[in-house]
Amino acid sequence: MIAKKDWKEGILRFFFPPHCAICGAVLPWGEQNKILCEACAAHTPFLSGERCRMCGREIDNDVLCQRCRYADFAFCAGAAVFSYAIMRQAIAWLKFQGYRNDAKAIGVLMAQYLQQQYPDWVEWTDAIAVVPLHPNKRKWRGFNQVSCLCEVLSKETNLPIWDNVLIRQVDTIPQNQLSQKQRRENLRHVFAVSQTYDVTDKHILLVDDIFTTGTTLQECSRTLLRAGAAEVRVFCLAVVSKCEKTQEIPDKKRQNLGDFMKLEK
Ligand SMILES: [Zn+2]
Ligand SMILES: [Zn+2]
Numbered sequence: 001m002i003a004k005k006d007w008k009e010g011i012l013r014f015f016f017p018p019h020c021a022i023c024g025a026v027l028p029w030g031e032q033n034k035i036l037c038e039a040c041a042a043h044t045p046f047l048s049g050e051r052c053r054m055c056g057r058e059i060d061n062d063v064l065c066q067r068c069r070y071a072d073f074a075f076c077a078g079a080a081v082f083s084y085a086i087m088r089q090a091i092a093w094l095k096f097q098g099y100r101n102d103a104k105a106i107g108v109l110m111a112q113y114l115q116q117q118y119p120d121w122v123e124w125t126d127a128i129a130v131v132p133l134h135p136n137k138r139k140w141r142g143f144n145q146v147s148c149l150c151e152v153l154s155k156e157t158n159l160p161i162w163d164n165v166l167i168r169q170v171d172t173i174p175q176n177q178l179s180q181k182q183r184r185e186n187l188r189h190v191f192a193v194s195q196t197y198d199v200t201d202k203h204i205l206l207v208d209d210i211f212t213t214g215t216t217l218q219e220c221s222r223t224l225l226r227a228g229a230a231e232v233r234v235f236c237l238a239v240v241s242k243c244e245k246t247q248e249i250p251d252k253k254r255q256n257l258g259d260f261m262k263l264e265k
């Protein structure tokens with residue numbers, strides 16, 4: 001007789017077959033125990049060459065991209081590991097409890113990239129801060145996927161992680177439904193610094209999954225700086241290039257499969 005967990009696992013695998021943790025491509029039969037597809041394993045598509053100093057996206061012969069040139073960011077530098085175009089699917093998978101192994105693999109890649117491309121940042125950092133999810137969202141999802149990435153990043157780099165140093169105080173309308181101006185209004189005073197930590201004179205590496213417009217990162221940075229942090233740098237898994245749009249999977253769509261996901265730890 002097939003155990004209950006096995007058939008649930010079977011259904012899970014039917015809807016969400018094993019896939020590459022980077023590009024999200026479904027892995028061919030016989031290679032389903034691997035974490036990366038052949039192409040991504042042979043050549044990890046890290047961002048390389050000239051990159052914008054504030055968001056990390058690839059640019060031609062300049063220090064700042066078009067967007068960052070006119071943005072007055074409170075953080076002093078930024079970097080990203082991949083382009084969002086490559087990570088779109090993988091970032092969607094990361095929001096499911098069942099894909100914790102992907103978070104491990106991606107966290108290791110983030111650490112590798114930071115150590116190889118930004119070794120002075122590792123020296124510079126006093127603590128890693130995580131961009132928080134709203135408590136309701138965290139409760140529903142059961143975890144913050146960025147925290148999962150940061151736990152691995154912290155382990156690999158030996159940098160301390162201050163997971164709950166930033167607190168999200170009020171509910172906000174999803175940022176991707178708003179204009180740039182509305183985004184700023186929506187986020188004003190949303191974040192606070194936890195009393196548990198003393199950020200005074202600390203160099204904080206603020207981590208998020210996607211750098212879109214930088215509005216959330218901006219508000220988090222401001223909050224940390226207001227609380228006394230010396231400087232903030234941002235480090236994201238992926239950065240959106242000028243013409244890409246991020247897509248959230250509506251929570252309702254996920255709801256039906258949520259229970260299956262939670263079974264697999
Ligand atoms: Zn791949
Ligand atoms: Zn930029």
